[in-house]
Amino acid sequence: MKKIMSVIVLAALIMCLASFSGAAFAADKKPVIGLVMKSLANEFFKAMEEGARKYEAAEGNFTLIPVGMNSETDIDTQINAMENFISQKVDMIILAPADSVGLVPSVKKAKDAGILVINFDVTLDKQALKDNGLPEDFLFVGPDNEEGSYLVGNFLGEKIGKGAKVIIIEGNPGADNAKQRKAGFMKSVSDYGFQLLDSTTAHWETEEANTLMTNLLTRFPDVQGVMCANDSMALGAVRAIEAAGKGGKIQVVGFDNIGACQDLIKEGKMLATVDQFGPEMVANAIKVGFRILGGEAISGWAKSPVEVVSIKNLK
Amino acid sequence: MMDTKKIAYFLLNEAGIGIILVLLCVLFSYFVPAFASMNNISNIFTQISINTVIAVGMTFVILLGGIDLSVGSVLALCSILAGLTITNKSLPVPLAIFLAVSVSIAAGIACGLFNGCVCERWNIHSFVVTLGMLNMARGAALQVSNSRTIFSFPKSFNVVGTYSIFGSLPVIFIMAVALVLIGHFVLKKTVFGRMIYAIGNNEEAVRLSGHNTKHYKIAAFAICGACVGVAAILYMLRLNIASPILGNGFELSAIAAVVIGGTSMNGGKGSMIGTLIGAAIIGVLNNGLLLLGMSDFARQIVTGAIIVIAVILDTYRAKLSLILS
Numbered sequence A: 001m002k003k004i005m006s007v008i009v010l011a012a013l014i015m016c017l018a019s020f021s022g023a024a025f026a027a028d029k030k031p032v033i034g035l036v037m038k039s040l041a042n043e044f045f046k047a048m049e050e051g052a053r054k055y056e057a058a059e060g061n062f063t064l065i066p067v068g069m070n071s072e073t074d075i076d077t078q079i080n081a082m083e084n085f086i087s088q089k090v091d092m093i094i095l096a097p098a099d100s101v102g103l104v105p106s107v108k109k110a111k112d113a114g115i116l117v118i119n120f121d122v123t124l125d126k127q128a129l130k131d132n133g134l135p136e137d138f139l140f141v142g143p144d145n146e147e148g149s150y151l152v153g154n155f156l157g158e159k160i161g162k163g164a165k166v167i168i169i170e171g172n173p174g175a176d177n178a179k180q181r182k183a184g185f186m187k188s189v190s191d192y193g194f195q196l197l198d199s200t201t202a203h204w205e206t207e208e209a210n211t212l213m214t215n216l217l218t219r220f221p222d223v224q225g226v227m228c229a230n231d232s233m234a235l236g237a238v239r240a241i242e243a244a245g246k247g248g249k250i251q252v253v254g255f256d257n258i259g260a261c262q263d264l265i266k267e268g269k270m271l272a273t274v275d276q277f278g279p280e281m282v283a284n285a286i287k288v289g290f291r292i293l294g295g296e297a298i299s300g301w302a303k304s305p306v307e308v309v310s311i312k313n314l315k
Numbered sequence B: 001m002m003d004t005k006k007i008a009y010f011l012l013n014e015a016g017i018g019i020i021l022v023l024l025c026v027l028f029s030y031f032v033p034a035f036a037s038m039n040n041i042s043n044i045f046t047q048i049s050i051n052t053v054i055a056v057g058m059t060f061v062i063l064l065g066g067i068d069l070s071v072g073s074v075l076a077l078c079s080i081l082a083g084l085t086i087t088n089k090s091l092p093v094p095l096a097i098f099l100a101v102s103v104s105i106a107a108g109i110a111c112g113l114f115n116g117c118v119c120e121r122w123n124i125h126s127f128v129v130t131l132g133m134l135n136m137a138r139g140a141a142l143q144v145s146n147s148r149t150i151f152s153f154p155k156s157f158n159v160v161g162t163y164s165i166f167g168s169l170p171v172i173f174i175m176a177v178a179l180v181l182i183g184h185f186v187l188k189k190t191v192f193g194r195m196i197y198a199i200g201n202n203e204e205a206v207r208l209s210g211h212n213t214k215h216y217k218i219a220a221f222a223i224c225g226a227c228v229g230v231a232a233i234l235y236m237l238r239l240n241i242a243s244p245i246l247g248n249g250f251e252l253s254a255i256a257a258v259v260i261g262g263t264s265m266n267g268g269k270g271s272m273i274g275t276l277i278g279a280a281i282i283g284v285l286n287n288g289l290l291l292l293g294m295s296d297f298a299r300q301i302v303t304g305a306i307i308v309i310a311v312i313l314d315t316y317r318a319k320l321s322l323i324l325s
Helices: A002-025 A043-059 A075-088 A104-112 A126-131 A145-160 A176-191 A206-219 A231-243 A259-266 A278-293 B002-031 B038-063 B071-086 B093-122 B126-145 B155-162 B171-189 B191-201 B203-208 B213-239 B250-260 B272-291 B296-324
Strands: A032-039 A063-069 A092-095 A116-120 A140-143 A165-170 A195-201 A225-228 A251-253 A272-275 A301-304 A307-310
Touching: A032 A043, A032 A075, A032 A278, A043 A063, A043 A278, A063 A075, A075 A092, A075 A104, A092 A278, A104 A116, A104 A126, A116 A278, A140 A145, A140 A278, A145 A176, A145 A225, A145 A251, A145 A272, A145 A307, A165 A176, A165 A206, A165 A231, A176 A195, A195 A206, A206 A231, A206 B038, A206 B213, A206 B272, A225 A231, A231 A251, A231 A259, A231 B155, A231 B213, A259 A272, A259 A307, A278 A301, B002 B272, B038 B071, B038 B171, B038 B191, B038 B213, B038 B250, B038 B272, B071 B093, B071 B126, B071 B213, B071 B250, B093 B126, B093 B155, B093 B213, B155 B171, B155 B213, B171 B191, B171 B213, B171 B272, B191 B203, B191 B213, B203 B213, B250 B272, B250 B296, B272 B296
Parallel strands: A032 A063, A032 A092, A092 A116, A116 A140, A140 A301, A165 A195, A165 A225, A225 A251
Antiparallel strands: A272 A307
C-alpha cells in the first residue's frame, strides 16, 4: 500500500515538473526575451504578464520567458532570475526591479555578458548606476508615477475645492513608486492649498488601509478627501468610509485602475484612479528593445502614458 | 496573609492580562477624548473580530504545543473559493451565500485536517508542515483566482458587514464573541476540552492511560481550519472583496493574541477568554496609538515591545502561581 502510494506521488511529481518545463524546451531559433517582473500576485503585474504574452502571440518573432516573484520585495528571486537568464544567454532581459539599487549589479553582469537589459516600470537608481560603471541615463521605459498622482490629486482638488482637508495613505515606506506617488500628491496639496491632516502608510494592503482609515475617521471626522497610493488601499478606505455612514461625502482617489475600483467608481463610491497601461508598457519595452538590437541608440526616459480614470471615461 | 495570597493568585491567573487592557483603555481615554466614544469602541470591535476568530482556532493548536503558520494563506484560499461561489450568477442569492459560507468552512477544515494528519502520521513538528501549507494555500489561492481580486458581492451580503445592533455592536463582532464563548465552553466543560489541556501538559501520560492523542491533535487543527473559514467570511463581510493576497502576517497577529492572552507556547496552559483579551489589547494599541498621532514606525516598535513584555510577565506568572499554590 505504502509503495503504491509513493509510486503514485512520484509519478504525479514528475508529470508536474514535465508540464512546467515544457514551455522552456519549446524555444527554437527565435530571439529569447527574459521578462523579470515583480509580484504576479499583484493584479497589475498579472495583467502585464498577460499583455506581454498577447504581444508575443501577435508578433510571433520572439520567445518570451516571464518570471514573477512571491512578493513585491523579494529581491533575491529577481537576482536569481537575472543570473539564470545570463547563463541561458537570452537575447534581451526586460526588468521591473524590486529594488532600484539592489538589481544594478545584476544589470551590469548581464551587460558584460552581452545581453541587452531594458529597465521598465520602476527606474534604477542613478547613483548606483554610476557606481557600477553604467551610464546614468540608462534607458528606462515607464510611467511618471509622480505625474500620475499629481493628475489624480488635482482631479480631487477640482471636486473638493481649495483648502479642503485631506489624508494621504502611502505605499510601502522605502519603495520608489510609493515615494514618487507621495511626491505627486504633495504637489497637489500645495497647488490646492489642502490642509494635510495626516500622511501615513498602509503598506499597499486593503485590510490595513481599512483599519487605518476607520481610525483616522475617528481622529479627523471632518476629512474631505483621501489620496491612496494604490487601488488596493483605496478599496479598504472606501469601505471604511461607507461603514462610518459617510459614503459619498468623502472623496477617495487611488492608483492602478484595478477592476474592483472601476466598480466603485461606477457606483459613485470612489472618485478616480490612475491608469498607467501596464500591458502596453511592457509591449513598448520589448519594441524599444528590438529597435536597439536593430542598431538604434536610445537612452534616457521613454515615458509611458498615465491617465486619470473617472466616471467620465468609464463605460 | 492567606487572603492576600489568594487575591494575588486570582489576579495573576485570571485577571492579569485583563488589567493591562483596562490600564491601556484608561490611559488612551485620558489622553485622547475620542478614544472612549461609542463610535470608536464600535470600530475597535470590528477591527479585532477577524483576528479574534483566527486566534480562537489557534488557541486549540497552541494548547497542544503546536502552531499553525498557515492561517493567513488558508484564509485567502477560503475567501477566494467563497468569493467565486457567491458571485456565481447562476445561483439564487440566498443559496449562493449559504454555499459560499459552507465552502469556506469546508476548505478551512480540509486544510486543517491535512496539517493535522501529516503532522501525526509522520511525527513532524507542525511548524514545518504548516509552513508548507502556508505556501500551498497561497499558491492555490493565486492559481484559482488568477491573482484577481473578486468583487461585486450580492447587496444583501454586503449590508450585514456594516450592520450593528444597538448602533454600536457590529454583527461580525457578535459572531466573534459567540465563537470565543463556544471555544471557552468546549475547553472548560467538555471531555474533549479537558483532554486538550491534559495532552498539552503531559502527552505521554495521556497516551499511556489508553487514549489516542493523535485524534485530538488532528481535531485541533481541523477546528483551527474551521475558524479560519469563518474568519474568511467575516473578512468578506467587512471589506466586500475576496483577495488572494490578503492575510499576509495574520498568523503572527493571531499567535500574538493567543500568547498575550497567557497561553503557553509549550501547551497545557491558557484560556479562550485570555485570547479574546489578547486580541483586544492588540486592537486597542493599534487604534489608540494612531489616535495619539504616533508615527508608523513608533507604533510598530511599541506594539512589538508590548508583545515581548506580555510574554515576560507570563514567565513570572507561571513561577509565582507555583509558589502561591
